[in-house]
Amino acid sequence: MNPIPDRCSSSSCATPRLKTQPSCLQGGCGACVVAIQEYDLANKRWVYRSVNSCLKPLVACHGLSVTTVEGVGSERRCLHQVQKRIAENHGMQCGFCTPGMVMNTYALLKSGGKPTAEESMKNYDGNICRCTGYRNLVQASESFCSDASPEAQQLAEKCGAHDADLCDKLSGRWVESCHARGPEHAKMDVPRQSDAWLMAIQDVSFFKEGFAWYAPMSLEDRRSTLINRWEEALEIKKSKPRAMYILGDTAKGIRQAAYEVLRRLAGVTELNVLEKTGTGLTFGGALTIQHLVEALEQYQEVHTQLQWPKALADGLKNVAQHHIRSEAGWAGNLLITIQRGFPSDLFPCLLAADAEISFVTSNARDEKRLALMDLKPGAVPFNALLTKLHIPNVEGAFFKYYRVGQRKWLSHCFAGAGFRLQMDGAKVKDARVALGYWAATPSRSSKAEGVLVGSQLDTATLQSAIRALHEDLEFAEERQFQTVDNPEGKDSYRRNLPDGYLFKFFQEAQNHFKIKSWPPEELGTLPVKPLKAGDLKFQEAPGLENKPQLSAMGLTTGSVRYTDDQQIPALFGYPVLSEVATGKLEHLDVSEALKIEGVVDVVTAADIPGKNCAGFVPGRVGVEIGETLGDWRVLTGQQLALVVADSYRTAKRGAGAVQVKIANANEDAIITLDQAIAAESYLDSAHFRNTVDKGDLEEGFKASDLVFEGTTYVIGQHAFPLEKQTALAVPEEKKGMTVWHSTQGHDFTRAKLAGVLGVPGSSVVCKQSRAGGAFGPKNSRQVPTAAMAAVAAHKLDKAVRVAYEATLEQLAVGGRHSFKTQYKVGVNKDGKIQACNVESWCNGGCTHDFTGFLNLEMGEAIPSVYWWPNMKINVHAMKTNLPSNTAVRSFGSPQGNFVCEAIIEDVAGRLGKPVEEIREINMFLGDLETVFFVDFPCTRENAVTPWGQPMEYYNADMLWKKLKQDASFVEREKQCEAFNAQHRWRKRGISAVPLAYGHCYAYAAGTGALVNIHGDDGSVTVHHGGCEIGQGTSVAEVSLGCPLDLIRVADTNTEVVPNARFTGGSITTEVVCEAARQACKQLLETLRPHREFLVKRDSKEPSWPELVAAANAVLGHQEKLSATGIFSPAGNKYTTDVEGNALGTYHGDYFTYGAGTSEVELDVLTGEIRPLRSDILYDVGQSINPGIEIGQLEGAFVYGIGYYLYEEPLRDARGVERSQGVWAYKPPMAPEVPIEFKVELLRDNPFPKGVLGSKAIGEPPFMLAYSVLGAAKKAIASVRKENGLPEHFQMPMPCTVDAIQKACLLGSAPVASGWVEAKARSGAVDDARWRALGLELRLGGVFLVGRRERSCKADGQMSWDTSQQSQVTQDVTGA
């Protein structure tokens, strides 16, 4: 909980720490969710619900009971069924989100009733998991539902009933009160106290650090010593400009501000009014949005003849997410909308419902009433208190609210609109058109309403209403999406949105008033459905079974420890970061910061005892805290100083008080790739240029029937782990330093920190229990964070923590490299590629970091499974003034794979052939019929990369064919076509992609392990050099033959296992498992004579403890029950002999293969996509743990969906990230995941060269998510085809809703009415069907149609002529 009414921090809840994981601190991720029980004054009943603890001031918890994950079930006693089912179903990887997930479901169950599967799915609207892909989690919750799917029921059965015996054994008392008995025992305990007492306890005051907090119980409260009269309270706002009323205090999740006085309204009796009468509903000023939703739903149940109450409730459910809706008030939402231009959903909903508000100012009895349409900035005095909301009942009204955001849930709307109609016979009697976030303040379109009233709901009216609406549309640009290379952002999309909304409303209204009957699946928005897996197929080998990961119980109960959980008292550091891309740091004035009470010091570059650089091959990982003031050129996100204070909040305030003067700011800044290419700004003078050069390009082009060129851009991606960059430095004796940090490269950090501190490497110890998600940047970009903490700890000789919040991380830490690629391709008429020249440039940011290796992997990912007879690839590393870009999951391969598949699609589009045909014709193919049935390995002699590396055990062609067969690809493709022929406003597409992914051991090879057997009981401690980032695998029990519960995997510690490499490239599990296995082999050899003796003596196999005890009992001849192992495969060119000669030839060691298909549905009117089904067939060799690996696969796939469709880093001209924090950056949530997700791990397929026959899996399935993008493109192509537009097109990345609409070319006509006509035009082709579908189109329209001409040039090359844009005038009805 946030102890004071301001921004929470990870640190502020650290002592004593309960598992309320702080991550975004914005109410946007759900990692911090806890459950509360409170008395609902409005409904006069106890309620149980979940809240975001990061937004909830601790003082606001007075009178509530709060349950954190520790109070649900415990690893030491027994687990609650929610915890057990999530654990058993592999519903976690890094586990950072898990306590929030557990509490989310727990609160739902405890709030009463048995939810349906759909309710349980929708309950995930406030929780993000970056690792798992959601299916396992959603299914675990569904297992408690009344209509659980068979697979969810199976899980319930598998988890069985509550283990009372275990409970009893561990604690007699616990069994009595055990919450863990399952959902049937999850009933709320209702206290007996009277309402009056409950209300009395709400009267609270609190003062701390210049803040005053009042929570009165009445507007006219005389008992309180603090507030004698409410009028005085109202006066506070006059005298104290930074005094505020608050209800949920959730607005700080959107934008922070500092306040002096907070007055909480939740307990005020007069503001807890809730009236429902025949004339409408009245809500007090302390009622939440959830109160509105519930009351409207109840109103609907009573007044069954009405439609609008439920429709309005549905509209309000778009507000934020359920944890916030039950805290946030309608009043706060309205006020932040008019005061800050907030993109509200609530305001336009209520505006269309004709709502009114009441407010008081200086006299509590002088209540004024105001229609919402008049609530504009300045309409209510600044000290006004909103007291009531009135929603009238309008008989016969039909209501709808539409909105689109970057993703379905927890995503502020680009713009929303509410509509209401009343009919009188065939004519419209009354109409409301409420426009939300186009301009700063929502408003009604009186012109559109004027057109509608008295009209019939026909097409002519629709056309006129759209035109009228645009006349009224005030439009304010949305700066978040404007970047230096796309200054318009999403504005043209936002301008077109009302047309689609009005069109949808017409469809639904026509349906409702029985004017036309539309296909139900074309109405409204794309549905959200529970996720299901179908039949997961895999094979378990002895010892390699499907079992929960080692820490599963600890993760679900919150007993595991992340860096912030280390209970070491420490000061807090908050960095001052540069927000300019170039410039000279002239002055850093820290005097104001030092005056703040609690600020201890400000640390700058002058305090660095060693080198101000963390050298990294071949460039630098910046530890730049400003080398010499006045002579240091700054970059965006660079650390300029670190303010150290006694609390996180004070340190943050101090950082805000530091004055920074930078000369020549942003002069000649290089931000975009095009700027870098034009300026020839390469990373170092000898810039990185990786080359594939095979065959003779010119000859290849000459031999081709068609030669064409193209350009692609792929955007970057933030890694977005839920645990952000964090470090805790603790000074030790002899100038030593222990650093706990969240990392994938702890030994690398150790070495760099020794340089920074100027001490021998052995003086620095880096430790970590686990990282709460890593995904790449914690290989290198943790060094600046750890260095800041270490330098401050060194200077002050005290422990110092530095923990980034989401916004800081996205400003300071780079992400995936964006790429520009130009290609020239020669192809034959049959689609066989003859030659391909690729030139790519990546945005490396300011330092090399891993860019060199990344470019190599990007280039090597381009060929994939295809045969390129003549090929050249150059990849250049460009330097820009941005934070260094770095490794992010799959490391260069998604960008390369994107280029590859874009080329294949371009070939298909230009030849007018199905893209799958082009994939197949260029793929390395064996004799599929034979191959399909032969035993593995199935080698293809011709499967060789363009750089000559044999693709050993190649089976991508078999996987491709089997998957297409199993997923009924051809039949479903036909079904999609049939669906598209029947539906105009919904389109479907299905696509399949193959995969070959090269793995390189070099990143992790040589990471060792130490296995210790404890002689007294045979328990085992495994230490290894890998970082636990969610793999959760151990092979020690397989290798030693000892029971799993005797094994503990210890923290990573540079003192125990030295010289570890990075945890990345998906292969650390293999390397570390093999290292542990080597150690175990030695131990077994030590134990062998003892086993032989015991068998001889007892004529039976000894138990593991007996065996170990025997070895440990030999007095004077103590056996060494400790061994180390190391694994460094000698297959790649980085492994050398002592003379430095490479032992291998290629960069990579082996390939893994896969295939995936996806089917999606597109809402043509908004550009939204919903993945319906994905099928994956993947070669993981012999799976080490199928459950964990399927989880990794699904997680990587969903990460890929985020990359291709939703996540959009946006930089402005200063290089500052505009998509900072969860408010602006949108990784996928549950609705973005395929509704049906079928996964098969290829069986009978051990990899002969692999560790225990396995292959890596953490990253490659990412690329199979391209199938979702491919399917979306096919759906778009279907729209274009129907409208007589070229089917072949290129999509920018990511393929967001606005990009999709642009590609559909429906928003391209000069005025909005034009595109409705353009859509209508295609109806002319089949006018009867068009009319049957509904709208009668009477108007002729002028619109643009791109006419595609296919021509065969004299030299035999085909090309498309898209230049012929003709103006066509056509009366679509022929009238």
Ligand SMILES: Cc1cc2nc3c(=O)[nH]c(=O)nc-3n(C[C@H](O)[C@H](O)[C@H](O)COP(=O)(O)OP(=O)(O)OC[C@H]3O[C@@H](n4cnc5c(N)ncnc54)[C@H](O)[C@@H]3O)c2cc1C
């Ligand atoms: C992550 C996140 C996502 C969100 N997404 C959406 C979304 O998609 N759509 C949407 O519509 N909203 C969204 N919201 C906004 C949210 O729904 C709340 O409306 C908003 O946070 C304010 O609610 P509150 O009651 O907590 O206000 P507070 O934070 O308590 O107050 C906000 C302002 O209103 C004033 N105020 C509050 N009550 C009164 C009163 N009775 N009289 C006078 N002044 C008052 C306060 O002084 C303050 O200035 C989101 C919020 C968050 C944090």
Ligand code: FES
């Ligand atoms: S930390 Fe509270 S919602 Fe993210």
Ligand code: FES
């Ligand atoms: S397990 Fe959900 S974020 Fe890692």
